[in-house]
Amino acid sequence: MRDKLLRIYLNDHLAGSVVAVEQGEHCLTNNPDGDLAALLTRTLEEIRKDQAVLKDLLDRIGGTENPLKQAASWVSEKVHRAKPSGEVLGYSDLNRLEELEMLVIGITGKRALWDGLDAACASDDRFRGVDFRALALSAQRQRDAIEPHRIEAARRAFASRAEETEGTP
Numbered sequence: 001m002r003d004k005l006l007r008i009y010l011n012d013h014l015a016g017s018v019v020a021v022e023q024g025e026h027c028l029t030n031n032p033d034g035d036l037a038a039l040l041t042r043t044l045e046e047i048r049k050d051q052a053v054l055k056d057l058l059d060r061i062g063g064t065e066n067p068l069k070q071a072a073s074w075v076s077e078k079v080h081r082a083k084p085s086g087e088v089l090g091y092s093d094l095n096r097l098e099e100l101e102m103l104v105i106g107i108t109g110k111r112a113l114w115d116g117l118d119a120a121c122a123s124d125d126r127f128r129g130v131d132f133r134a135l136a137l138s139a140q141r142q143r144d145a146i147e148p149h150r151i152e153a154a155r156r157a158f159a160s161r162a163e164e165t166e167g168t169p
Contacts, residue, residue, distance in 0.1 A: 003061050003062065003063070006061055006063075006121075007058060007061060007063035009113075010054055010057055010058050010061075010063065011058070011063070011065065011066040011069050012069065013054060013109070013110065013113050014051060014054045014055070014058075014065060014066075014069070015069035015070050015072070015073040016073065016106055016109060016110075017050060017051050017054065017106070017110070018070045018073040018074050018077070019073045019074075019076065019077045019102065019106065020047050020103060020106040020107070021044060021047055021048065021051075022077040023077060023099045023103055023106075024040055024044045024047065024099075024103055025044065026099060027040055027095075027096060027099040027100065027103070028040040028041065028044065030091040030095065030096070031096065035149075036149050039146065039149065043103070043107075043142050043145070043146065046138065046142060050110060050135070050139075053135065056130075057117075057130070060126045060127065061126060092157075093153060093156045093157035094157045096153045096157070097150065097153040097154050097157045100146055100149055100150040100153050101150055103146055103150075104143055104146055104147060104150055107139050107142045107143045108139075108143055111140055111143065114132045114133075114135040114136035115132070115136050117130075117132045118132035118133055118136065
Protein backbone atom coordinates (compact mmCIF):
# COMPACT_ATOMS: atom_id res chain seq x y z
CA MET A 1 0.00 0.00 0.00
CA ARG A 2 2.85 2.40 0.86
CA ASP A 3 4.40 2.12 -2.59
CA LYS A 4 1.02 2.53 -4.29
CA LEU A 5 0.44 5.79 -2.43
CA LEU A 6 3.97 6.93 -3.16
CA ARG A 7 3.47 6.23 -6.89
CA ILE A 8 0.29 8.33 -6.83
CA TYR A 9 2.05 11.13 -4.96
CA LEU A 10 5.05 11.19 -7.30
CA ASN A 11 2.77 11.16 -10.35
CA ASP A 12 0.75 14.03 -8.91
CA HIS A 13 3.92 16.10 -8.55
CA LEU A 14 5.13 15.07 -11.99
CA ALA A 15 1.81 16.26 -13.43
CA GLY A 16 2.16 19.52 -11.50
CA SER A 17 5.59 20.00 -13.01
CA VAL A 18 4.01 19.82 -16.47
CA VAL A 19 1.94 22.88 -15.56
CA ALA A 20 5.04 24.64 -14.21
CA VAL A 21 6.97 24.04 -17.42
CA GLU A 22 4.06 25.24 -19.58
CA GLN A 23 3.55 28.36 -17.44
CA GLY A 24 7.27 29.08 -17.35
CA GLU A 25 7.71 28.65 -21.10
CA HIS A 26 4.72 30.89 -21.84
CA CYS A 27 6.02 33.54 -19.46
CA LEU A 28 9.49 33.31 -21.04
CA THR A 29 8.04 33.64 -24.55
CA ASN A 30 6.32 36.84 -23.50
CA ASN A 31 9.25 38.17 -21.46
CA PRO A 32 12.22 37.19 -23.63
CA ASP A 33 14.71 39.75 -22.35
CA GLY A 34 16.33 40.87 -19.14
CA ASP A 35 16.69 39.40 -15.68
CA LEU A 36 13.31 37.68 -15.70
CA ALA A 37 14.13 35.83 -18.93
CA ALA A 38 17.45 34.61 -17.54
CA LEU A 39 15.77 33.52 -14.32
CA LEU A 40 12.97 31.70 -16.16
CA THR A 41 15.50 29.92 -18.38
CA ARG A 42 17.45 28.66 -15.33
CA THR A 43 14.30 27.75 -13.44
CA LEU A 44 12.90 25.76 -16.37
CA GLU A 45 16.17 23.83 -16.63
CA GLU A 46 15.98 23.05 -12.91
CA ILE A 47 12.32 21.98 -13.13
CA ARG A 48 13.19 19.61 -15.97
CA LYS A 49 15.98 18.13 -13.84
CA ASP A 50 13.50 17.70 -11.00
CA GLN A 51 11.16 15.94 -13.43
CA ALA A 52 13.99 13.51 -14.19
CA VAL A 53 14.44 12.91 -10.44
CA LEU A 54 10.71 12.21 -10.07
CA LYS A 55 10.84 9.74 -12.97
CA ASP A 56 13.88 8.06 -11.41
CA LEU A 57 12.10 7.79 -8.06
CA LEU A 58 9.08 6.22 -9.77
CA ASP A 59 11.38 3.75 -11.46
CA ARG A 60 13.08 2.88 -8.17
CA ILE A 61 9.73 1.85 -6.65
CA GLY A 62 8.52 -0.01 -9.73
CA GLY A 63 6.15 2.72 -10.83
CA THR A 64 5.48 4.26 -14.20
CA GLU A 65 4.47 7.71 -15.33
CA ASN A 66 0.76 8.40 -15.54
CA PRO A 67 0.32 10.02 -18.97
CA LEU A 68 -3.36 10.73 -18.27
CA LYS A 69 -2.48 12.92 -15.27
CA GLN A 70 0.18 14.71 -17.28
CA ALA A 71 -2.20 15.29 -20.20
CA ALA A 72 -4.93 16.57 -17.87
CA SER A 73 -2.44 19.00 -16.33
CA TRP A 74 -1.33 20.20 -19.75
CA VAL A 75 -4.95 20.77 -20.82
CA SER A 76 -5.84 22.56 -17.57
CA GLU A 77 -2.94 24.96 -18.11
CA LYS A 78 -4.19 25.73 -21.63
CA VAL A 79 -7.73 26.32 -20.33
CA HIS A 80 -6.39 28.66 -17.64
CA ARG A 81 -4.45 30.57 -20.28
CA ALA A 82 -7.67 31.17 -22.27
CA LYS A 83 -9.44 33.01 -19.45
CA PRO A 84 -9.86 36.80 -19.61
CA SER A 85 -6.77 38.74 -18.59
CA GLY A 86 -7.70 42.36 -19.20
CA GLU A 87 -6.60 42.30 -22.83
CA VAL A 88 -8.78 41.28 -25.75
CA LEU A 89 -5.76 39.80 -27.48
CA GLY A 90 -2.24 39.48 -26.28
CA TYR A 91 -0.34 39.31 -23.06
CA SER A 92 -1.08 41.54 -20.08
CA ASP A 93 0.58 42.45 -16.82
CA LEU A 94 -2.04 40.23 -15.17
CA ASN A 95 -0.86 37.27 -17.29
CA ARG A 96 2.72 37.82 -16.09
CA LEU A 97 1.60 38.08 -12.47
CA GLU A 98 -0.51 34.93 -12.60
CA GLU A 99 2.18 32.91 -14.38
CA LEU A 100 4.79 33.92 -11.82
CA GLU A 101 2.32 33.25 -9.02
CA MET A 102 1.61 29.76 -10.38
CA LEU A 103 5.35 29.11 -10.55
CA VAL A 104 5.79 30.24 -6.93
CA ILE A 105 2.90 28.02 -5.84
CA GLY A 106 4.28 25.05 -7.79
CA ILE A 107 7.80 25.51 -6.47
CA THR A 108 6.46 25.82 -2.93
CA GLY A 109 4.68 22.50 -3.48
CA LYS A 110 7.88 21.00 -4.82
CA ARG A 111 9.70 22.14 -1.68
CA ALA A 112 7.02 20.38 0.37
CA LEU A 113 7.47 17.25 -1.78
CA TRP A 114 11.21 17.06 -1.12
CA ASP A 115 10.76 17.81 2.59
CA GLY A 116 8.08 15.13 2.88
CA LEU A 117 10.15 12.56 1.04
CA ASP A 118 13.15 13.38 3.20
CA ALA A 119 11.09 12.78 6.33
CA ALA A 120 9.39 9.61 5.08
CA CYS A 121 11.80 7.94 2.68
CA ALA A 122 15.38 9.05 3.34
CA SER A 123 16.16 5.81 5.16
CA ASP A 124 14.68 3.66 2.37
CA ASP A 125 17.60 1.96 0.60
CA ARG A 126 15.86 2.39 -2.76
CA PHE A 127 16.44 6.14 -2.47
CA ARG A 128 20.12 5.90 -1.58
CA GLY A 129 22.02 8.73 -3.21
CA VAL A 130 19.01 11.04 -3.50
CA ASP A 131 19.67 14.18 -1.49
CA PHE A 132 16.16 15.33 -0.64
CA ARG A 133 17.49 18.14 1.54
CA ALA A 134 19.53 19.59 -1.32
CA LEU A 135 16.50 19.33 -3.60
CA ALA A 136 14.38 21.18 -1.01
CA LEU A 137 16.99 23.93 -0.69
CA SER A 138 17.15 24.25 -4.46
CA ALA A 139 13.37 24.68 -4.58
CA GLN A 140 13.57 27.34 -1.88
CA ARG A 141 16.24 29.22 -3.85
CA GLN A 142 14.04 29.07 -6.96
CA ARG A 143 11.08 30.45 -5.03
CA ASP A 144 13.17 33.19 -3.43
CA ALA A 145 14.52 34.24 -6.83
CA ILE A 146 11.09 34.43 -8.49
CA GLU A 147 9.31 36.18 -5.61
CA PRO A 148 10.67 39.71 -6.26
CA HIS A 149 9.62 39.41 -9.91
CA ARG A 150 6.16 38.31 -8.80
CA ILE A 151 5.86 41.30 -6.48
CA GLU A 152 6.98 43.63 -9.28
CA ALA A 153 4.44 42.03 -11.63
CA ALA A 154 1.70 42.68 -9.06
CA ARG A 155 2.77 46.28 -8.74
CA ARG A 156 2.72 46.71 -12.51
CA ALA A 157 -0.63 44.98 -12.88
CA PHE A 158 -2.42 46.96 -10.18
CA ALA A 159 -0.53 50.26 -9.82
CA SER A 160 -2.59 53.37 -10.37
CA ARG A 161 -1.88 55.44 -13.46
CA ALA A 162 -0.57 58.23 -11.19
CA GLU A 163 2.04 55.91 -9.71
CA GLU A 164 3.06 54.73 -13.18
CA THR A 165 3.57 58.27 -14.46
CA GLU A 166 5.52 59.32 -11.36
CA GLY A 167 8.05 56.58 -12.12
CA THR A 168 7.53 54.67 -8.90
CA PRO A 169 10.11 51.83 -8.85
